[in-house]
Amino acid sequence: MSAAGSLFRWRMGVPVATPIGLREWKVAAAACWAGKEAQCAFEDEMRDFFGVPWVRSTISGRAALYLALVAMRRNTRRNEVVIPAFVCPSVGRAVVKAGLRPVLCDVGPTGSGLDPDDLRRKLSERTLAVVTAHLFGFPVDVQDSIRLAHSAGAMVIEDAAQAFGATIHGRRAGASADVGIFSFGMSKVLWSFAGGAVCSNNAALSARLDDVLGEAQTPGWRRECQSVAKGALLSLLIRSHHLGPVAAVWNGSLRGRHDCDDFPCELCASSTAALGRHMIRRFDEITSVRRGNAGRYAAALADLDGVTLPKVDARCEPVYLRFPVIVDDVETKRRIVHLLRRAGINVSEMYTRESYRALQTFAHADGPCPIAEHLMERMLHLPTHCYVTDSEIALAIHAFRGILPTRAPIRAAGAISGPAEVCASSVK
Numbered sequence: 001m002s003a004a005g006s007l008f009r010w011r012m013g014v015p016v017a018t019p020i021g022l023r024e025w026k027v028a029a030a031a032c033w034a035g036k037e038a039q040c041a042f043e044d045e046m047r048d049f050f051g052v053p054w055v056r057s058t059i060s061g062r063a064a065l066y067l068a069l070v071a072m073r074r075n076t077r078r079n080e081v082v083i084p085a086f087v088c089p090s091v092g093r094a095v096v097k098a099g100l101r102p103v104l105c106d107v108g109p110t111g112s113g114l115d116p117d118d119l120r121r122k123l124s125e126r127t128l129a130v131v132t133a134h135l136f137g138f139p140v141d142v143q144d145s146i147r148l149a150h151s152a153g154a155m156v157i158e159d160a161a162q163a164f165g166a167t168i169h170g171r172r173a174g175a176s177a178d179v180g181i182f183s184f185g186m187s188k189v190l191w192s193f194a195g196g197a198v199c200s201n202n203a204a205l206s207a208r209l210d211d212v213l214g215e216a217q218t219p220g221w222r223r224e225c226q227s228v229a230k231g232a233l234l235s236l237l238i239r240s241h242h243l244g245p246v247a248a249v250w251n252g253s254l255r256g257r258h259d260c261d262d263f264p265c266e267l268c269a270s271s272t273a274a275l276g277r278h279m280i281r282r283f284d285e286i287t288s289v290r291r292g293n294a295g296r297y298a299a300a301l302a303d304l305d306g307v308t309l310p311k312v313d314a315r316c317e318p319v320y321l322r323f324p325v326i327v328d329d330v331e332t333k334r335r336i337v338h339l340l341r342r343a344g345i346n347v348s349e350m351y352t353r354e355s356y357r358a359l360q361t362f363a364h365a366d367g368p369c370p371i372a373e374h375l376m377e378r379m380l381h382l383p384t385h386c387y388v389t390d391s392e393i394a395l396a397i398h399a400f401r402g403i404l405p406t407r408a409p410i411r412a413a414g415a416i417s418g419p420a421e422v423c424a425s426s427v428k
């Protein structure tokens with residue numbers, strides 16, 4: 001839809017939104033001149049939150065990835081970085097900006113993590129690092145990828161841009177590998193307009209990262225003020241539910257960046273740091289709303305045939321940034337997306353053939369990635385954020401149930417165990 005077209009779609013929602021109040025924007029505005037103090041306080045808060053010894057804040061998630069790769073690249077001839085084939089093009093862009101060669105690897109069945117067989121094929125004596133991503137707020141076990149990468153002499157970067165605060169085996173996503181990266185961009189778990197972070201458990205690497213970050217600039221107060229003004233305006237539009245203009249500017253002038261474009265590699269703005277620190281304290285409140293909404297989708301769609309819903313086991317605590325659904329039939333998925341968008345529900349599709357082609361402008365697949373290609377045709381994401389209304393959730397459920405048949409109950413060993421029970425209990 002064109003920007004002009006979406007201006008007229010008054011009720012067109014945004015796929016992801018975090019509520020930020022006037023009080024919080026005042027905190028951000030007051031911090032425009034705070035300098036390093038605000039960043040240090042934010043980093044201290046994150047160190048506690050993640051339970052890692054070293055964290056630094058950056059201007060974006062992609063800047064965090066770039067800076068980590070620049071630190072890793074020192075004193076080695078290794079020049080390849082294995083990245084997921086199912087991820088945003090900005091990941092490939094950051095690798096190329098660091099002067100390295102991205103190699104695409106197939107992903108796990110839910111889109112997160114890497115396919116271990118393909119990872120084995122892609123690792124070589126040229127591999128400097130492996131990037132594995134936790135998508136849509138759902139963390140995956142990265143221990144296999146770490147073991148495989150380390151045995152090939154490569155380091156591991158956990159991309160937790162979409163899973164800030166999610167836990168697996170009691171550890172936060174991003175806190176288990178050599179490096180974790182996070183984003184506070186507009187469509188992330190904790191929005192603070194822009195911003196990112198990099199953490200590390202690797203003492204030698206964090207010392208190198210300190211050197212690299214020592215050369216980075218911070219945005220000047222003028223840009224800080226612009227960001228706060230833009231962010232406050234955008235959050236007001238989202239809050240007022242007059243979302244048509246937001247849809248028009250979401251990928252336009254307010255967002256101001258494209259996943260394939262070059263990007264600045266600066267430290268976090270102090271206003272962003274002050275806001276981010278505030279948002280971390282609201283993490284539980286924000287996540288519980290998303291969890292509640294995801295639980296409603298899970299319970300209501302669990303008995304449908306032809307869809308796969310996220311399964312959450314007891315060791316894992318997702319943050320439900322979005323609710324991903326895999327629809328077996330491609331045509332049916334298109335119908336559902338069309339129907340929901342017509343109803344003003346901003347269902348999203350991450351990632352598509354188009355974004356894959358964009359990713360391939362930076363990275364070569366070096367062989368097929370069938371799981372990623374399967375998902376890019378079939379996966380859609382329902383909004384879980386705090387501004388999705390009860391009637392929008394009911395509408396989305398109604399659309400699915402109007403199109404897809406229900407599954408016959410499974411009878412096993414004399415007991416009736418319906419898939420509805422299995423899936424509904426799986427979203428905590």
Ligand SMILES: Cc1ncc(COP(=O)(O)O)c(C=O)c1O
Nearest residue numbers: 060061062088090159161183185
């Ligand atoms: C998985 C993933 N990695 C990295 C990034 C980059 O984060 P940022 O937009 O803050 O640069 C994003 C953002 O879209 C992302 O979704």
